[in-house]
Structures are given as C-alpha cells and as structure tokens.
Amino acid sequence: MLERIHRGLIVSCQASEGDPLYGPDMMTRMAMAAKLGGAVGIRANGGEDIRRIKEATGLPVIGIVKRRYEGSDVYITATMREVVEVVAAGADVVAVDATSRMRPEGLTAAEFLRRVKQAFPHVLLMADVATVDEGVAAAAAGADLVASTMAGYTPYSPSGDGPDFALLRGLVEAVPVPVIAEGRIQRPEQARTCIELGCWAVVVGSAITRPQEITRMYAAALAQAGTAAPCAIGIDIGGTKIAAGLVDATGCIQARRVIPTPAAGKEAILAALPPLVEELRAEALARGLGLPAGVGVGAAGQVDVRRGTIRSGTPNIPNWSDVPIVEYLEQACGLPAWVDNDVNAMALAEGWFGAARGHENFVCLALGTGIGGGVVTGGRLLHGAWGGAAELGHMSVHLAGPSCNCGHRGCLEAYASGRGLVERMREALAAAPGSVRHGAPSLHPSARNPASLSAEMVFRWYRSGDPVAVAVVDRMVQALAVAVINIAHIFNPTIVVLGGGIVAHEPWLCAAVAARIRGAGIRSLVDPVAVVPAALREEAGVVGAAALCWTMMEQGGAK
Numbered sequence: 001m002l003e004r005i006h007r008g009l010i011v012s013c014q015a016s017e018g019d020p021l022y023g024p025d026m027m028t029r030m031a032m033a034a035k036l037g038g039a040v041g042i043r044a045n046g047g048e049d050i051r052r053i054k055e056a057t058g059l060p061v062i063g064i065v066k067r068r069y070e071g072s073d074v075y076i077t078a079t080m081r082e083v084v085e086v087v088a089a090g091a092d093v094v095a096v097d098a099t100s101r102m103r104p105e106g107l108t109a110a111e112f113l114r115r116v117k118q119a120f121p122h123v124l125l126m127a128d129v130a131t132v133d134e135g136v137a138a139a140a141a142g143a144d145l146v147a148s149t150m151a152g153y154t155p156y157s158p159s160g161d162g163p164d165f166a167l168l169r170g171l172v173e174a175v176p177v178p179v180i181a182e183g184r185i186q187r188p189e190q191a192r193t194c195i196e197l198g199c200w201a202v203v204v205g206s207a208i209t210r211p212q213e214i215t216r217m218y219a220a221a222l223a224q225a226g227t228a229a230p231c232a233i234g235i236d237i238g239g240t241k242i243a244a245g246l247v248d249a250t251g252c253i254q255a256r257r258v259i260p261t262p263a264a265g266k267e268a269i270l271a272a273l274p275p276l277v278e279e280l281r282a283e284a285l286a287r288g289l290g291l292p293a294g295v296g297v298g299a300a301g302q303v304d305v306r307r308g309t310i311r312s313g314t315p316n317i318p319n320w321s322d323v324p325i326v327e328y329l330e331q332a333c334g335l336p337a338w339v340d341n342d343v344n345a346m347a348l349a350e351g352w353f354g355a356a357r358g359h360e361n362f363v364c365l366a367l368g369t370g371i372g373g374g375v376v377t378g379g380r381l382l383h384g385a386w387g388g389a390a391e392l393g394h395m396s397v398h399l400a401g402p403s404c405n406c407g408h409r410g411c412l413e414a415y416a417s418g419r420g421l422v423e424r425m426r427e428a429l430a431a432a433p434g435s436v437r438h439g440a441p442s443l444h445p446s447a448r449n450p451a452s453l454s455a456e457m458v459f460r461w462y463r464s465g466d467p468v469a470v471a472v473v474d475r476m477v478q479a480l481a482v483a484v485i486n487i488a489h490i491f492n493p494t495i496v497v498l499g500g501g502i503v504a505h506e507p508w509l510c511a512a513v514a515a516r517i518r519g520a521g522i523r524s525l526v527d528p529v530a531v532v533p534a535a536l537r538e539e540a541g542v543v544g545a546a547a548l549c550w551t552m553m554e555q556g557g558a559k
C-alpha cells in the first residue's frame with residue numbers, strides 16, 4: 001500500500017453537514033473524478049463515505065471520522081469509537097489526531113496511538129500532527145505515517161496561507177517514517193515542492209474538492225479588479241540596509257520601510273522580512289490598493305532565478321549563500337515571491353518607469369563599489385542558464401590590465417567602479433607622488449594615509465585639473481566606452497543606461513562615454529546607441545524588485 005501511494009496525489013473528499021455536497025453519493029463521485037485525474041488515494045471522512053469510495057474507486061483510502069467531544073478540541077478520530085468505525089469500513093489507513101492537545105478520554109496522543117496499534121496491528125496508522133516534536137513522538141508510539149494535517153490548526157502552530165514547508169522539512173529530517181504533506185496545498189507547484197522536500201505523498205483537499213472555497217478565491221480577485229491599482233512589494237537587500245517598499249502601478253513608492261541589514265546573517269535576515277511584508281500588506285489594504293501582487297526581491301550577488309535562491313551573495317553579509325528566499329517568503333507571507341540580482345531589478349525599473357521606458361533592448365550598468373549589469377533583450381531579462389548572466393563589470397576591457405578580485409585581468413570594474421577608480425588613483429599617485437597640483441601635497445590626505453582615498457576625492461581633483469586624477473578618470477571613461485562598444489556588438493541594444501552612486505553624482509560621465517564611442521567599432525551597431533543616466537536613483541532597487549513581480553506575472557511566471 002505504501003508503495004502504491006509513493007510520490008502520488010491523495011485527494012481528500014470531505015464535505016460536512018450543511019455543505020451542498022454533503023453525503024456519500026456526492027463524495028463518491030468526487031473520488032471517482034479524482035481517480036480519473038490521477039489520484040493514487042483518497043482521504044475520506046465517515047464510515048459510509050469510506051466504504052462507498054473504496055468500493056467505487058478501488059483506491060487506497062485514508063479514513064477518518066470527525067466528531068466533536070465536549071471539553072476537547074481534538075475532533076479527527078479522537079477516540080477508539082471512531083477508530084473502530086474507520087477500520088470496520090475497510091480503510092487502508094486510519095488517520096488520527098496526534099497533537100499534544102487534551103483528548104476526550106484524557107489519554108495522551110502516544111497512549112492513544114499505542115492502543116490503536118495494539119487493537120489493529122494490521123491497519124496502517126497515520127498521525128495528524130502540527131509540530132516536529134509531535135511527529136517524532138507519534139512515530140515512537142507506533143505511527144506508520146506522519147502527516148502535517150494539523151499545522152496551523154492548533155493555537156501553538158503558525159498558520160499561513162499556504163503549506164508549512166518549514167514543518168515538512170523538519171518532519172522529513174526528524175521522523176523515521178514516511179511524511180505525508182497535508183494542509184493548505186493550493187497549487188500544483190506547492191505539491192511538487194512537498195515531494196522535492198522528501199515527503200512520501202501529498203494530500204490535497206479544498207483546492208480540488210471544495211468548490212465554494214475555490215469560488216471564493218476567484219470572487220475575491222474579481223472584486224478587486226478595476227477598483228484598486230495593483231501594487232507589489234519590492235525588497236532590496238544590501239550589505240548595510242534592507243529597503244522595502246509598497247510600489248504602485250505607476251512606479252511610485254507608496255510606503256517605505258528601511259532597516260539595517262541584521263549583522264548575524266542568513267537566519268536573522270530572513271526572519272526580518274515577513275514583518276516588513278506584513279506591514280506593507282496592511283498599508284496596501286489601508287490605502288485601498290488591494291492585495292499586493294507579490295513580493296519581489298533584488299539581492300546583490302549571484303541569484304539562481306530558476307530555483308529562487310541566492311547562490312552566493314555579497315561578502316558583506318555573513319553566511320549569505322544558498323538562501324532559499326522565494327520558498328521562505330512564500331511560505332511565511334502567503335504571497336507569490338520572486339528574486340533576482342539587484343542590477344537586473346534595476347534594469348526592470350528603468351524599463352518600466354525610467355530611462356529605458358519604451359525600449360525592448362537595453363543594457364544597464366550600475367557603477368558603485370563594484371559594477372553590476374542587467375541586459376534586457378526582446379523585452380526580457382537575459383538570465384543565462386540559471387540567472388548568472390550579465391556580470392558586465394567583469395568584462396575585460398584590457399588584456400594586460402590590473403588583476404581583478406574575480407581572478408580575471410583588466411575587468412571594467414577595475415577601472416570604472418568606485419573601488420577600481422581608487423585603486424588606479426592610488427597606483428598613479430605612488431608612481432608620481434608629487435603630482436597633486438591643487439591643494440598642497442602635504443595636505444593631501446593620500447600623502448599621509450592612502451587608505452583614506454575615495455572616489456569622490458578623485459573626481460574633486462579631476463575637476464580641479466589635477467593631471468593624475470584627470471588621467472585616471474579619463475581611463476575610466478575610456479574603459480566604459482570600450483565596454484559599451486562591446487555591449488553594442490554583443491547585444492545590439494538601442495540604449496545603455498548608466499546608474500549607481502557614481503553616475504548619480506557624476507552624470508556627465510554618460511555624455512563623455514557617448515562621445516568616445518562614436519565612430520568606433522561596427523558603426524551600424526555602435527553609433528545609434530544612446531548612453532543615458534538612470535532615471536531612478538536610490539529607489540531603483542525597491543521599484544525594480546516590485547517590477548520583478550509584474551514582469552514575471554506578465555511573462556507567464558504567475559504562481
């Protein structure tokens with residue numbers, strides 16, 4: 001029997017009294033329809049339903065009897081009376097509540113499970129639990145299967161909108177018997193995730209057999225249509241701060257929350273996100289914007305967009321690798337979620353609301369401490385195999401150039417990022433120490449402490465005509481021009497958007513780069529390319545992360 005249901009879908013066919021579908025005729029039809037759809041088993045409530053469904057479908061049946069007893073909240077096969085009813089009806093598995101709550105006859109779950117096992121050793125016993133501890137205790141007491149059925153239905157277990165993946169993961173790790181995923185599994189991808197987490201089988205009820213609940217979801221969605229501007233939540237996770245915003249359909253941030261990035265790393269950062277989402281969701285409802293379309297996350301580093309994980313993040317955040325952020329947010333917040341690299345998110349923001357509006361083929365370069373890239377081609381972000389494409393800062397623009405922290409030589413980042421610019425200036429000063437003309441060299445901070453050099457200083461000296469700074473900045477512009485020519489040759493964009501902190505302070509760089517590329521390379525590709533500053537500044541991260549939701553939904557990634 002266990003082999004028959006392995007990795008399969010079990011459909012719960014239950015209707016309580018007062019439900020228009022109540023009664024064994026209707027439930028048997030439901031079960032037959034489920035069988036036609038590929039169900040490998042049925043979960044049914046009550047002796048008559050169990051008997052009829054088993055007879056009509058021939059599928060394995062998990063039987064329960066729901067009955068309420070005064071003085072106890074346990075209602076799924078709560079006493080031996082219900083167990084006898086289920087077994088007598090011919091169920092293959094008897095499922096019982098195995099939570100730690102007070103039972104009607106004053107027994108503990110373990111005592112009850114032991115008695116059931118003793119009375120009916122040939123029937124498989126399934127324990128419906130709400131926590132990992134309850135699952136472990138149930139298996140120790142003789143349960144053959146443990147199911148997450150009660151997660152969110154006891155006062156001490158968290159209840160979200162979707163399945164409790166964290167509980168399932170914990171059960172799979174800790175419980176020595178097969179784990180059945182059950183409870184609030186609403187979409188096929190969620191069911192699939194349960195199997196990928198190691199669950200033995202998946203039970204789905206309401207999303208298949210309770211039409212009133214399915215109808216309610218649709219009706220609620222339609223009620224929002226046209227009455228509220230769609231909005232989305234964007235979260236920009238950086239090394240020093242996490243910025244989250246409620247972004248409306250025009251790209252305006254309606255509400256904003258900023259917190260310092262928790263220094264403790266992965267767990268602490270993840271734990272900080274759901275409260276931000278909750279606050280912004282409440283803002284959305286309070287402002288009449290309706291339920292946010294989803295949560296988009298922009299994160300520095302390498303993001304696996306297919307799996308929704310941060311593969312390896314910024315070194316500024318400890319332990320920020322292999323972070324299953326999408327699954328975590330969906331489970332914790334009950335909203336669809338997406339994640340992408342922060343500069344990809346910035347590119348989306350510029351495409352939806354900024355300098356690249358109306359362009360289908362464009363490239364963004366974000367010039368900050370390092371350099372990130374985002375490529376949009378044919379209206380879509382270019383992701384490569386898993387999302388790592390467009391590391392344009394690590395495009396080499398000089399074969400024999402300085403070595404870069406990526407291990408390569410002559411990367412754009414080594415010339416045109418804040419860090420690269422400072423390093424080049426430091427080298428140049430070391431080669432010509434007396435050359436800072438404006439401002440006495442003795443006062444020159446780098447003369448005393450080269451570590452205090454900043455990109456801002458380099459640009460200040462550049463403006464004052466210092467020949468070393470002029471040469472260093474000129475090389476930066478030249479490197480950017482070579483990069484843009486390469487970009488034009490490879491991607492054939494109509495526009496290249498330069499953003500990030502450096503361009504926000506030095507927007508003239510765009511015109512300087514544009515002047516340098518004219519007449520170079522393949523004319524038909526390079527000449528028409530406009531080089532423009534980003535329109536969205538600090539807000540690009542949050543707006544882009546929100547735009548990620550709309551983009552993914554529009555491009556068929558709706559969840």
Ligand SMILES: CC(=O)N[C@H](C=O)[C@@H](O)[C@H](O)[C@H](O)COP(=O)(O)O
Nearest residue numbers: 012149153183184185204205206207
């Ligand atoms: C908590 C409780 O009483 N659960 C019951 C258990 O049999 C059923 O009402 C659920 O429909 C079943 O667990 C499947 O879950 P979902 O309908 O969420 O897919």
